[in-house]
Amino acid sequence: MQQQLSADEVALRHVVGPVTFLRAREYASRGAVLDPQWRQDRSHVYGRVRGSARAPYTAIAVVTKTDDGTLASFRGSCTCPVGVNCKHAVALLLAALPDDVRA
Numbered sequence: 001m002q003q004q005l006s007a008d009e010v011a012l013r014h015v016v017g018p019v020t021f022l023r024a025r026e027y028a029s030r031g032a033v034l035d036p037q038w039r040q041d042r043s044h045v046y047g048r049v050r051g052s053a054r055a056p057y058t059a060i061a062v063v064t065k066t067d068d069g070t071l072a073s074f075r076g077s078c079t080c081p082v083g084v085n086c087k088h089a090v091a092l093l094l095a096a097l098p099d100d101v102r103a
Contacts, residue, residue, distance in 0.1 A: 007070045016076075024087040024090030024091040024094055027088065032051070033096075044063075045063075057079045059079070061093040
């Protein structure tokens with residue numbers, strides 16, 4: 001049975017594409033995201049993500065929200081070889097979203 005996506009997840013999938021989104025969701029669900037921490041204004045989330053390298057990658061997700069609180073934009077950066085909008089940055093954001101947004 002396929003899980004229904006939240007509005008934030010739909011917007012994120014649109015930005016990064018279905019392959020990156022699905023790989024990121026797998027990383028987030030298996031606990032590969034370590035120490036996600038939101039900046040006080042909730043515009044950035046920082047953390048580490050276990051990937052294929054020996055040491056975890058460091059990722060940052062920068063987001064903006066609409067007036068109703070839905071994801072308006074996403075920009076991710078990471079220390080992995082891809083570097084921008086990679087599965088690690090997406091996984092970080094997915095893991096940091098409140099549970100009621102992911103339900």
